[in-house]
Each structure stands twice: as C-alpha cells, then as structure tokens.
Amino acid sequence: MEVSNTKKHFYAIGVSYLNADLKTRGDFSLSLTQKDSLTLEAKREGIEEILITSTCNRTEVYAHVNHPIQLINLLCKHSQGTLAVFNEIGYTLKDQAAIHHIFKVGTGLDSQILGDFEIIGQIKQGFFRSKKLGMVQGFMERLVNAVIQASKRIKTETKISSGATSVAFASVQYIIKAIENISEKNILLFGTGKIGRNTCENLIKHTENDHIVLINRTHEKAKNVAGKFNVLVKEYGDLPTEIRKTDVLIVATGAQQPTISKDIIHKDSPLLILDLSIPSNVNANVEELEQVTLINLDTLSQITNKTLEDRRKYIPQAEEILEEVKDEFLQWLGHRQFAPALRALKAKLKAQQASEIKNQEKKENHCVFNSATVTISDQIIQKITGQLANYLKENPQKANSTLDVIKEVFQLDIKAHEKAN
Structure with missing residues (x-):
C-alpha cells in the first residue's frame, strides 16, 4: 500500500465493552500471532510505530497514519471483525483525543470495572512486543512511559483501586452467592490463563474448598499452576469425565474457538459454567441443557458493590493526576x-x-x-x-x-x- 506524503496524525481505533457485546469483541480480538502479523504488515505499509492492545474488554490500535481507515483495515484483516460491523460500533480518535484516551484506558478510568489496573500490564506487553519488532520510536516510548507514570501515581496517591474488585474476584463472589455450601462442592478449572489463575487463587482463599481440579491442554502448565495452589491436576482427556463430576466449571482458556459445548456435558445435576475467556470459549448451545447455567464476562462485570461505589469518589483526584502527567507529555510533544x-x-x-x-x-x-x-x-x-x-x-x-x-x-x-x- 502506498502511503502519501500528507501530514500524519496520531489515531486510536478500536472496539470496547462500551459499544460492543462479548461476541463482537471476540470477533475483533487478536491473538499474539495475529498482533505480530498486523504489526509486520503495518511496517511494510510504511507505518513507523504502532501499539496494539487486545483484552476481554477492548481491542485497540494506536499509530500515526494519514487516515484511520488504514488501521481499521489492518484490524479487520487480521481479526474476525468486518468493516461493516466496525463502522457500526467501532470508534476513531485523533491526536489529542487519542492521547487522552490511552491515558484513561491505562489508568483504569475507562475500565469496565473502575480502577482495574490489569490493562496497564496489557499496554506494557503490547509496547514491548512492538519494540521487539522494531515498531517503537521516540513518540510511542515517551507516551507509554507517561501513561505508566500516571497509572502508578493514581494507584499510589488515590484509593481508586482499593478493595478486592476484579473479574477474578467478581467470579468468586458470584459462585459463593449462587452455590450453597461451596466449600463442599466440586470445582473444575479448565485453562491456565491469567484470569483463570487469579480465580483459582481467590477460590482457595475465599471458599476454603479442597475439591478443586485443574485441567489444561498443556499438562505441564497445569502442574506449574497446581504447584502454587492446593489443587488436583487431571489430563486433558479426562475433561468430559471431570465435567460429569463437577458442580462448577470455570473456563479460562486462550483458544480462539469454543472448547466447551453441550456435546461433552453428560450430567443430570445442576452445573454452573463461568466463561472467563475472550473470545468466548463456551458454546452458547450449553444453555439448551436444562441443568446448565452459563455466566460470561459481561454478566460478571456488571456486579457492583460498595467497593465500586467507594472508588467513584476518587475519580476527580485521579483525573487531576492524569491531566498533570498528560500536560507534561503534551508539552514535550510540542517542543519535539x-x-x-x-x-x-x-x-x-x-x-x-x-x-x-x-x-x-x-x-x-x-x-x-x-x-x-x-x-x-x-x-x-x-x-x-x-x-x-x-x-x-x-x-x-x-x-x-x-x-x-x-x-x-x-x-x-x-x-x-x-x-x-
């Protein structure tokens, strides 16, 4: 693709929980391989630096280009998303609006759960990946460092992240409320993704349950996680058998297609399934089974409690810090x-x-x-x-x-x- 010599602008394009449901976000999500492919194609097209984030709540691409359609086309090409759908629910932000957006995202002020700082880790990972592929220059390095600085200050100088509120914690809260005598029930965790590991830790801490089984496609990864927690590891081939025994199934795999469907569920007693994956790893057809209750990330993220209400009081203080660090960056940018x-x-x-x-x-x-x-x-x-x-x-x-x-x-x-x- 030939890039014109007209002035390039800094754009942020993406989809998020604010205007896209879980399935749509899953369509636009990017695996590590897809991120790398997109980055390298952007490089061939003459884009000099790029930042990509893809989480359960959002997929975004940041770069200097002549027109945002260049980034939108790249995203649609390397994901399952389409241009028609993006035009309906996607967003495009330019220059200072794009800069302000990445500050809000990185500081947890735009998170589905207010004050959830896991996104800054995703931004760091995206930055280091782009840097490894030779797609980071002075602007992006300075911008990401400023966002990290703002995130650290807000986390330490305010109480906007106080209290245990995250997707993993919300999952455990839901399980405890939905299942009586949870400490006596069988729990099966399928997958060793970050949310899955955090959920496992929270389950042990808050339920005192010693009937937790862990299964992963890669047995070695499951054993490594089990070494940190008091859980039993089973082989991937045992999955249908273990589902038959369990009361709660937590799915947190990194697969791009559903790994659980009604075909492998053979039980008559109630089964609660929590799908913590993006894209969704549980086929919606499990809801055709009368004994199955399926809960996904959007449902869990809507769980509000006093902790979240308390956090909202610190938004003005957090925004003040954000503006201070952002202004320093904009001053540097102006000089540059x-x-x-x-x-x-x-x-x-x-x-x-x-x-x-x-x-x-x-x-x-x-x-x-x-x-x-x-x-x-x-x-x-x-x-x-x-x-x-x-x-x-x-x-x-x-x-x-x-x-x-x-x-x-x-x-x-x-x-x-x-x-x-």
Whole structure:
C-alpha cells in the first residue's frame, strides 16, 4: 500500500465493552500471532510505530497514519471483525483525543470495572512486543512511559483501586452467592490463563474448598499452576469425565474457538459454567441443557458493590493526576514538533553567518575576523532561536502558523536538513 506524503496524525481505533457485546469483541480480538502479523504488515505499509492492545474488554490500535481507515483495515484483516460491523460500533480518535484516551484506558478510568489496573500490564506487553519488532520510536516510548507514570501515581496517591474488585474476584463472589455450601462442592478449572489463575487463587482463599481440579491442554502448565495452589491436576482427556463430576466449571482458556459445548456435558445435576475467556470459549448451545447455567464476562462485570461505589469518589483526584502527567507529555510533544524547524533555522542562520564572514574577509583583503566577533554573532543566533523557542512554548496555539511563516521566509527544507544530519 502506498502511503502519501500528507501530514500524519496520531489515531486510536478500536472496539470496547462500551459499544460492543462479548461476541463482537471476540470477533475483533487478536491473538499474539495475529498482533505480530498486523504489526509486520503495518511496517511494510510504511507505518513507523504502532501499539496494539487486545483484552476481554477492548481491542485497540494506536499509530500515526494519514487516515484511520488504514488501521481499521489492518484490524479487520487480521481479526474476525468486518468493516461493516466496525463502522457500526467501532470508534476513531485523533491526536489529542487519542492521547487522552490511552491515558484513561491505562489508568483504569475507562475500565469496565473502575480502577482495574490489569490493562496497564496489557499496554506494557503490547509496547514491548512492538519494540521487539522494531515498531517503537521516540513518540510511542515517551507516551507509554507517561501513561505508566500516571497509572502508578493514581494507584499510589488515590484509593481508586482499593478493595478486592476484579473479574477474578467478581467470579468468586458470584459462585459463593449462587452455590450453597461451596466449600463442599466440586470445582473444575479448565485453562491456565491469567484470569483463570487469579480465580483459582481467590477460590482457595475465599471458599476454603479442597475439591478443586485443574485441567489444561498443556499438562505441564497445569502442574506449574497446581504447584502454587492446593489443587488436583487431571489430563486433558479426562475433561468430559471431570465435567460429569463437577458442580462448577470455570473456563479460562486462550483458544480462539469454543472448547466447551453441550456435546461433552453428560450430567443430570445442576452445573454452573463461568466463561472467563475472550473470545468466548463456551458454546452458547450449553444453555439448551436444562441443568446448565452459563455466566460470561459481561454478566460478571456488571456486579457492583460498595467497593465500586467507594472508588467513584476518587475519580476527580485521579483525573487531576492524569491531566498533570498528560500536560507534561503534551508539552514535550510540542517542543519535539517544532524542534526540527528550530534546528533548520539555526543551520540556515549559521550558513548565512559563514557566508557573510567570507564576503567581509574578501572586502577587507583577506583579513580574518577575530574569534570575539564570531562568538558575538554566534550569541545573536542563539538569542534569536532561543526567543523563538520561548514564544512557541508560551503560545502553542500559534505554533503551526508561526512555523509556517518562518519556513516560508527562510525557505527552510526541514526534511532535507534532518536527513543530512
């Protein structure tokens, strides 16, 4: 794809829980392999840096491009999502709106469960993956570091993440309320994803249940998790047998297709199934079985309690910190944007200085100018560019028009100057 030379803007495009249901989010979700494929194709298309996040609540792509359709097409090509669906429920944010959005996401202020800071870990992972593939430059590095800084400050300086509220904790809360005598019931955990591991830990902590069985496609991973908790590990082939025995089935695999369907459920007693996977790993046809109750992530995320109500009190304080760190980043960005023009102007003035000195030496019969004279002219150049830099910093709203005038007056070729240096 040929990329035009028009000015690129910073865009965020994506889908989230705010306007897409679980199935739709699953269609647009990206596995690690898909993220890498998208990143490498973006690189071939001339995109210089990119950040991708894909969680149970959202899939987003951030990059500088001429037009957001370039990112939307990449997302649709490498996921199961379609352009028609994205046009209905997707969102596109540009420049400062996109920057503000990633700050809100990374600080837990845009999370489905307010104050859930697991997303910052996902942003870090996406950043490191892009960096490994050579798709991170100065802008993205500075932006992600600023978001991480804001996240840390909000977490330590406010109580917006106080109390045990997460998808894993909400799962256990639901199980305890839905199942009587949970400590005596059989629980089967299928999958060793992060949410699954956290749920397992919370189950042991809050139910005192010693009837927990863990199954994973990779037996070794299951054994590693079991080593940390008091759970029994069974082989993947034992899954139908263990489902027949269990009262609660928690599915937290990383598969892209359903791994549980009604065909492998053979029991007459009640079975509660919690699908904690994205995309969904439990086929909706299990609900055709009278004894089965299926609960998914959206249902769990709607569980509100006093903890969440308490957290909302700290939103203003968190937003104040967010704005402070974001403003520091925008100030850096402003300086960065007009620095090439200032460097080109300085080089032009230095060239004029050298030319004028040469002309004067010819007139004065090859009399060499003394160092004091050269130093004074250097200081004048420094003052001119320094005053201009200060003006741009103090009047950011006039920066673009001011720089346009300077480029025209001094006939600056900024790109050529940056390439030469």
